[in-house]
Amino acid sequence: MDENMRVLPVRKDGKFCYNIILKADFTKLGEQVKTLGVEGRKLCIVADAKAGELYGEAVRAELLKVTDTVELYTIPSGEEYKTLDTVRQVYAYLIEKHYDRKDMLVALGGGVTGDLTGFTAATYLRGIGFIQIPTTLLSQVDSSIGGKTGVDFDSYKNMVGAFHMPRLVYMNPAVLTTLPERQFASGMGEILKHGLIKNGEYFQWLLENQRAIRSHEMDVLLPMIEESCKIKRAVVEQDPTEQGERALLNFGHTIGHAVEKLKNFSMSHGECVAIGTAAASYLSWKQGLISEKDLVYICEGLKEFGLPVRTDGLSAGEVLKATKSDKKMDAGSIKFVLLRHIGDAFVERTLTDEELLEAIRWILGEAIV
Ligand SMILES: NC(=O)c1ccc[n+]([C@@H]2O[C@H](COP(=O)([O-])OP(=O)(O)OC[C@H]3O[C@@H](n4cnc5c(N)ncnc54)[C@H](O)[C@@H]3O)[C@@H](O)[C@H]2O)c1
Numbered sequence: 001m002d003e004n005m006r007v008l009p010v011r012k013d014g015k016f017c018y019n020i021i022l023k024a025d026f027t028k029l030g031e032q033v034k035t036l037g038v039e040g041r042k043l044c045i046v047a048d049a050k051a052g053e054l055y056g057e058a059v060r061a062e063l064l065k066v067t068d069t070v071e072l073y074t075i076p077s078g079e080e081y082k083t084l085d086t087v088r089q090v091y092a093y094l095i096e097k098h099y100d101r102k103d104m105l106v107a108l109g110g111g112v113t114g115d116l117t118g119f120t121a122a123t124y125l126r127g128i129g130f131i132q133i134p135t136t137l138l139s140q141v142d143s144s145i146g147g148k149t150g151v152d153f154d155s156y157k158n159m160v161g162a163f164h165m166p167r168l169v170y171m172n173p174a175v176l177t178t179l180p181e182r183q184f185a186s187g188m189g190e191i192l193k194h195g196l197i198k199n200g201e202y203f204q205w206l207l208e209n210q211r212a213i214r215s216h217e218m219d220v221l222l223p224m225i226e227e228s229c230k231i232k233r234a235v236v237e238q239d240p241t242e243q244g245e246r247a248l249l250n251f252g253h254t255i256g257h258a259v260e261k262l263k264n265f266s267m268s269h270g271e272c273v274a275i276g277t278a279a280a281s282y283l284s285w286k287q288g289l290i291s292e293k294d295l296v297y298i299c300e301g302l303k304e305f306g307l308p309v310r311t312d313g314l315s316a317g318e319v320l321k322a323t324k325s326d327k328k329m330d331a332g333s334i335k336f337v338l339l340r341h342i343g344d345a346f347v348e349r350t351l352t353d354e355e356l357l358e359a360i361r362w363i364l365g366e367a368i369v
């Protein structure tokens, strides 16, 4: 066993499902993929344009140690391409190249690539295997784990999707050195969420180590990525298909997804989650759950990591409408994740439109009457 490699097994229904590998290079990728029995099978790397350009050949070279056919199919970068049309183009390529049920897809890129490739794998020939090689901070700590796959539809986030577990998640944090700062901050939006919903001490640790994290010091980044992976793993192991507990991972996403859509994806997912987190924290304060001091602590914490807690150019009414068009409605009431305290979240179903509007006005910087 390589002492610089961390292996986090993920279970489903109590049984081993797949490993998350954390290793600061790609040297163990071939060996890990070999354990999946892909010898003689075709592998198609579905790569985000940027990640493919930077890491496509290194990944392909490792995979060629295991099987003879490894192809690289590039998709354009950006949330606006997380669509059925891009999926259709990947299907067409797979059909043209005669991919069969035992061949596999390899997602190389951020959450957009992972969600889209996972959905393609879930639906092509009624389901083939796929591997996640996440290359953004956000995808390493959140989207590559747990098998939520899907695409946007008419700009509504993740409206079409499937639960389809990866066969392996191999994350190499060294690739984060090329990640633009704004994308790094986006990943911090989900990481801070993990602390807020599940581990208050971790949230505090993140703020205390803010400087080292923002300077990308590996001795702090590695334990941070590992801890977030463990939090996400614990939630998805308990509730793989979002019957209850998993909904907590949607903290900050209800209003966040509405902002993401209304801003035409000009803001990153993590930035919108940060704005949604501010709104959900405001509601938690208004419900008498967290203190005003905690609300300020959370918002200042988000800002320390370069994340927004406010936005403008939108009307409160349109944000409410888009919020209620997200997937969080259940028999007419909205499922909204609130904080009982920092490190402990729950789902609330009784919030009124007036209460939601007040929180929305707050993140829009409007006077509250
Ligand atoms: N399935 C889930 O559980 C889950 C969880 C969280 C988020 N998501 C989804 O993930 C998506 C956001 O993912 P994201 O933040 O990774 O964005 P992304 O996939 O759009 O990647 C962000 C940008 O980083 C670039 N990039 C990727 N890796 C790079 C690298 N190593 N160096 C330089 N540039 C690199 C990409 O080209 C892109 O421009 C959203 O669609 C969101 O809905 C899904």
Ligand SMILES: O=C(O)C(=O)C[C@@H](O)[C@H](O)[C@H](O)COP(=O)(O)O
Binding pocket: 142, 146, 148, 157, 158, 190, 242, 246, 247, 249, 250, 253, 327
């Ligand atoms: O894994 C989950 O479950 C999550 O909710 C993680 C979120 O960070 C992620 O953005 C997810 O894609 C949101 O799912 P959705 O079903 O609300 O679209």
Ligand SMILES: [Zn+2]
Binding pocket: 142, 190, 253, 269, 273
């Ligand atoms: Zn998210």
